[in-house]
Amino acid sequence: MSAPKSHLLSQVIESECVFNGDWVPASGPLQSIIEPATGERLMRCATADTADIAKASRDAALAQPAWAALGPRQRAAIFRKAADVAEQSFDELALYVARETGAALFKGQHEVREAIVLLHQAAGLLSQAHGVVLPSEAGRLSYARRQPHGVVGVISPFNFPLVLSMRSVAPALAAGNAVVLKPDPQTPVSGGFLIARLFEAAGLPKGLLQVLPGAADAGEALCRDPNVRMIAFTGSTGAGRKVAEVAGRNLKKVALELGGKNPLIILEDADLDLAARNAAWGAWLHQGQICMATGLILAHESIAAELTRKLVEKAQAMTFGNAAREEAAMGPLINQRQLQRVHDIVSDTVRAGARLEAGGDHDRLFYQATVLSGVKPGMRAFDEEVFGPVATVVSFATDEEAIELANRTEYGLAAAIISPSVGRAMAIGERLQCGMLHINDQTVADECVNPFGGRGASGNGGSVGGPADWDEYTQWQWVTVKDTAPVYPF
Structure with a gap:
């Protein structure tokens, strides 16, 4: 049984590369990606090392300002195009996600459907208000606006890799950030390269999305890199504590979605x-x-x-x-x-x-x-x-x-x-x-439009999804404007 190869997947499966807007060789060793249900090799994947992470983060930081300056309708069109591309390749993508994750086919189909929803949600963010006018003294305009962090590092897990990557990648990009995505090395296509191909086909400017599967050292490098201003991590509580410690020492914003009981x-x-x-x-x-x-x-x-x-x-x-x-x-x-x-x-x-x-x-x-x-x-x-x-x-x-x-x-x-x-x-x-x-339901539920997050060892109190995305992937900037500078007594 060979891996399904659609026009969207064939380049990924055959390239043995990582993605920075182009498909390029990585510095780390190649590893085989094995289908858990059959033991069959699906592909060989390039892995990133700390040098690759450093270069990707620099390149993302250079690409980000022009993206943030692009008009919201132009940005939104790219997300809608990526959703259309996913719709056109739905069956092939769903089967590959199911195979790479060891899942039932309906679960692979669910991931692709939800990824499409997340892309449309990201497009919708851009038609919402990006700030508020604040009360102030006469003669002064006072307002607060949402500003992108710059570069967001996304570290995603193996279990629902497409959804759990896309739910950070799409809104982070929509908010004007660049993204460096490190998917779990066991699911590099579902959690990373598939997303890269969707955005590549949709015309996302080069450098804004970097996809580099790698081991723990690559994740740690992402948490340390000075060009990365936020880390969005989904995974185990133990790994989340390490991410929070390293990112916190480097004064990054951290969004943690961890385990549960x-x-x-x-x-x-x-x-x-x-x-x-x-x-x-x-x-x-x-x-x-x-x-x-x-x-x-x-x-x-x-x-x-x-x-x-x-x-x-x-x-x-x-x-x-x-x-x-x-x-x-x-x-x-x-x-x-x-x-x-x-x-x-x-x-x-x-x-x-x-x-x-x-x-x-x-x-x-x-x-x-x-x-x-x-x-x-x-x-x-x-x-x-x-x-x-x-x-x-x-x-x-x-x-x-x-x-x-x-x-x-x-x-x-x-x-x-x-x-x-x-x-x-x-x-x-x-x-x-x-x-x-x-x-009157069980515990597994998510509709993409809802704030998703936990407390205690399940996360650091934040949420992603729906109305929470603006809070996570931007920060407030307060602006005041006067006709002339005041005369202070000093």
Whole structure:
């Protein structure tokens, strides 16, 4: 099975280059990009080193002022053109994203659809007001306007690489910045080169978007580089702490979207069939490799056993294999290291006294849909983000206990509550420490137009997306204007 090669992808797959407006060789070694489901090599990718990052950042800084000075309608047209190009190559792009990420085809299709939405959202930013007139004394015009940072460094992960890169790249460019994008080296096309090709085809001026896959040293160089004024990072909490430390020492703005241990509270009056479907979707979608994945299923003690039984039935019916070719419901985990971590968490939790109700085994990188019950605080599956297909069931007796269990975490990304008693569910939700709250849904949700972000170990309190993008990718400049300078007493 060879990699799909559309007019958009063929140059990327065959070039073994990085992108700076042109396709050029990088200084780092070539690495093979392997399809997780088959073990087949999709392409060989050039990797960037610290020298490449330094040059890319300098070039981006030189290109940025002319872009910021370009009229908003001219900039917006480029985003709409990029969206059109993505629409025209939708099927090829969706299949490639699914293959490179080890995902089901519908997940690849979802990423391409959302990337198109993000491009249109970026175009729409440019028709919005870019400032406000402020009250001031007579004879003085006082206003505040949004100014681009200059160069924004974007570091994106492997799990939803197209969406999680594009949601920073597109609004950052729209706001007048240049961008240096370092996608995860496991998904360089989905997270980087595909975006480069879309903007190249749309006529983005050269130098404004630099795409350089690389290892941790390249990411650290981006955080240190004096030409880069902001870092937008999506990834694990551990890596996010390192990014924040290095970028903070260099006085950069940092936007962190990190991990989560997201609770789904199911009250005793919930429809159990619906609740089980929501819990399974939230826990096992994309093999649980989602920051918003349902990490804790908190079920009232009167329904916990029956809910667990329904989840076991669903787990036993789940198929795994090459989901990109629609041969199974679930695909593989991204690599052996992640699989081993998931298995260790499950095994350690069972040894600590939890019950393995279903799953808990694997074939190559394919980890079975797993159900754990009897999980308590202090067990790894309760305390840690698993990032694998593990449904962790915890029982509670009262609403107060549910709230306490849901908040017993360093994370604070998403939370959800299922109950026909909407008022009761909203009262519980008011007390949950989370950046996103869903009543009568599971925890995995994003519509691109909403502020997306968490608190605590899930991020540094900011949000990206929708109305939050102006706040993240620009800074305020206050301007006053008078006809003549005043006569001060000195």
